[in-house]
Amino acid sequence: MKILSYGEANIxxxxxxxxxxxxxxxxxxxxxGTGVNLLASLGAFGIDTxxxxxxxxxRIGTMARSQINKYGISDKFxxxxxxxxxxxxxxxxxxxRPSMVTYQNRSESAFCKAETADYPIVEAVRAVDLVHICxxxxxxxxxxxxTGIRLAAEAKKQHKKxxxxxxxxxSLNKDKTTAEIKERYEALLANSDIVFGGKRDLxxxxxxxxxxxxxxxxxxTIQVFRKRYQIEALIGTERTYEDGKHYLLxxxxxxxxxxxxxxxxxxxxxxxxxxxxxxxxxxxxxxxLGTAETLKFxxxxxxxxxxxxxxxxxxxxxxxxxxxxxxxxxxIR
Numbered sequence: 001m002k003i004l005s006y007g008e009a010n011i012x013x014x015x016x017x018x019x020x021x022x023x024x025x026x027x028x029x030x031x032x033g034t035g036v037n038l039l040a041s042l043g044a045f046g047i048d049t050x051x052x053x054x055x056x057x058x059r060i061g062t063m064a065r066s067q068i069n070k071y072g073i074s075d076k077f078x079x080x081x082x083x084x085x086x087x088x089x090x091x092x093x094x095x096x097r098p099s100m101v102t103y104q105n106r107s108e109s110a111f112c113k114a115e116t117a118d119y120p121i122v123e124a125v126r127a128v129d130l131v132h133i134c135x136x137x138x139x140x141x142x143x144x145x146x147t148g149i150r151l152a153a154e155a156k157k158q159h160k161k162x163x164x165x166x167x168x169x170x171s172l173n174k175d176k177t178t179a180e181i182k183e184r185y186e187a188l189l190a191n192s193d194i195v196f197g198g199k200r201d202l203x204x205x206x207x208x209x210x211x212x213x214x215x216x217x218x219x220x221t222i223q224v225f226r227k228r229y230q231i232e233a234l235i236g237t238e239r240t241y242e243d244g245k246h247y248l249l250x251x252x253x254x255x256x257x258x259x260x261x262x263x264x265x266x267x268x269x270x271x272x273x274x275x276x277x278x279x280x281x282x283x284x285x286x287x288x289l290g291t292a293e294t295l296k297f298x299x300x301x302x303x304x305x306x307x308x309x310x311x312x313x314x315x316x317x318x319x320x321x322x323x324x325x326x327x328x329x330x331x332i333r
Contacts, residue, residue: 003132004077004125005051006052008033008144010106012030014029020092031312033053035134037275038282044316045283055079055110063149077124078163101171133162162191164192165197166196180327202218222253245264248263252291258295272310
């Protein structure tokens with residue numbers, strides 16, 4: 001099975017350890033992004049992966065392509081133009097201080113400057129079995145939105161399954177009204193099969209009224225959502241905090257809502273864990289593991305993603321199954 005993901009590749013800059021930007025003159029960098037993260041994880045599981053994106057036509061683009069290739073992702077459908085890449089800074093939190101993400105101006109990036117005509121969409125869809133679309137693309141600008149719409153429509157035309165992830169980022173959309181956001185998401189949902197999201201996406205972004213199914217009845221709201229937008233399943237995670245501990249569970253809501261067992265999470269770096277969960281779900285779908293086993297696998301991949309530095313989850317199948325078997329080895333020789 002082969003999968004294509006449409007999304008922006010970004011540069012993540014991080015100060016050493018838990019330092020604030022003001023405390024250091026050193027930064028590490030990593031090529032990340034929802035599509036990159038998800039495909040890197042699937043590649044580590046042996047799935048053939050392709051990224052549909054745009055990179056700058058200079059040394060920065062060459063470096064980014066090299067990093068993407070290192071993750072095992074094909075660059076066959078990467079377009080090159082312009083001079084810039086989107087970037088952001090991550091200051092890692094500790095204790096009561098949360099991690100902080102600061103985005104830089106992405107409007108001038110190669111990805112945001114690319115037009116729909118720059119991409120071989122028909123060829124790209126024909127080359128794969130599955131298509132994944134990052135919801136951030138719907139809200140960056142008109143061109144990235146139109147490309148996502150065109151890609152989803154072409155995938156539907158070629159009878160390829162489409163995974164759509166809301167992936168809403170409030171700090172990137174301060175200039176947009178809820179009506180604008182809803183309109184764009186609904187256009188992409190029209191050709192989506194599997195959707196990654198949660199309560200906020202349904203109640204706040206799509207403005208679904210809790211009153212139409214009863215006060216705060218999320219399970220019934222999901223069924224209204226599925227029928228309204230003709231979605232096969234809504235899939236997501238739920239996080240809880242009790243007695244100073246962090247817990248995570250996953251859910252798949254098709255005809256019925258099924259939740260995984262709640263697991264404790266120990267966090268080194270949380271960013272990218274949602275992409276690891278989505279990759280686990282898609283892997284389970286590809287391998288036809290069944291709902292319960294797919295949830296177990298996806299949650300395990302997400303929990304392990306919390307234990308590594310950086311956005312990109314690169315845990316092997318062996319590591320995920322070792323966690324599921326609860327062997328808990330501190331040192332493997």
